[in-house]
Amino acid sequence: MLPPLKPIAMKERVSMIFIEYGQIDVLDGAFVVVDKSGVRTHIPVGSIACIMLEPGTRVSHRAAALAARVGTLLVWIGEAGVRLYAAGQPGGARSDRLLYQAKLALDEQARLKVVRKMYEFRFGEAPPQRRSVEQLRGIEGARVKKTYQLLAKRHGVDWKGRDYNPNNWDASDIPNRCLSSATAALYGITEAAILAAGYAPAIGFIHTGKPLSFVYDIADLFKFDTVVPLAFQVAAKNPREPERKVRLACRDTFRENKILKKIIPTIEEILAAGELTPPKPPKDTIGPAIPNSESIGDAGHRS
Numbered sequence: 492m493l494p495p496l497k498p499i500a501m502k503e504r505v506s507m508i509f510i511e512y513g514q515i516d517v518l519d520g521a522f523v524v525v526d527k528s529g530v531r532t533h534i535p536v537g538s539i540a541c542i543m544l545e546p547g548t549r550v551s552h553r554a555a556a557l558a559a560r561v562g563t564l565l566v567w568i569g570e571a572g573v574r575l576y577a578a579g580q581p582g583g584a585r586s587d588r589l590l591y592q593a594k595l596a597l598d599e600q601a602r603l604k605v606v607r608k609m610y611e612f613r614f615g616e617a618p619p620q621r622r623s624v625e626q627l628r629g630i631e632g633a634r635v636k637k638t639y640q641l642l643a644k645r646h647g648v649d650w651k652g653r654d655y656n657p658n659n660w661d662a663s664d665i666p667n668r669c670l671s672s673a674t675a676a677l678y679g680i681t682e683a684a685i686l687a688a689g690y691a692p693a694i695g696f697i698h699t700g701k702p703l704s705f706v707y708d709i710a711d712l713f714k715f716d717t718v719v720p721l722a723f724q725v726a727a728k729n730p731r732e733p734e735r736k737v738r739l740a741c742r743d744t745f746r747e748n749k750i751l752k753k754i755i756p757t758i759e760e761i762l763a764a765g766e767l768t769p770p771k772p773p774k775d776t777i778g779p780a781i782p783n784s785e786s787i788g789d790a791g792h793r794s
């Protein structure tokens with residue numbers, strides 16, 4: 492008998508892959524993609540953080556169940572990754588961390604401390620004192636707008652501002668299409684890391700009201716050091732398939748920057764700035780009847 496499958500830690504994984512026009516199934520114990528001609532391509536599902544499923548992809552029940560067991564996030568996306576239709580949830584199984592995150596978000600002073608830490612992490616300097624979250628968001632927006640302009644000038648890109656219509660993808664210019672594809676890739680692996688760490692993607696501190704608010708918060712900490720410069724670099728070359736070029740470049744830069752090793756420790760550092768202790772379970776609650784087995788995966792992985 493083979494030992495049961497267990498998730499491996501996020502820091503040990505490949506960042507992501509994209510799959511389109513194929514049937515994903517489990518054949519002979521292996522996670523495979525079968526194309527229309529019957530050719531099988533094996534996918535090492537347990538060593539991948541996130542699998543992006545593009546239009547034309549079908550997934551069997553066995554494949555979805557296997558991805559969940561090994562802690563690999565399946566994300567159903569639209570053309571070029573701009574729309575996110577649905578996502579599996581192989582993580583987020585730590586109620587103590589979910590309650591801790593919610594406690595920080597609901598305490599105004601703790602939330603402000605977390606937001607200030609995000610600002611400091613992102614820009615390398617402490618934010619101005621006595622500023623509200625709304626004021627910090629305004630300062631951040633101005634700096635981001637200026638950063639876009641500087642990167643466009645550095646790479647010789649004609650930049651007219653961040654503007655795209657997800658309902659009419661082809662109407663966007665090349666720089667905006669490259670940026671959208673690059674950030675979509677970053678959002679995918681960030682969500683996978685957040686779930687693996689046991690937190691909720693929807694409970695944000697700067698962003699709110701979206702299913703991926705916390706994903707946007709954390710991804711923003713990394714995007715100007717990784718995917719945004721890369722998107723302008725690709726756009727400057729005006730390639731025939733800009734989205735594909737961006738994806739390949741993102742995969743390479745994620746590996747070179749070892750971003751999967753950084754995301755979860757960064758989340759812990761950011762939340763610790765709130766200076767609140769994780770809530771203890773009420774005394775009258777019932778603990779697990781069967782103790783959780785040891786796992787080599789992250790805290791939020793179901794094992």
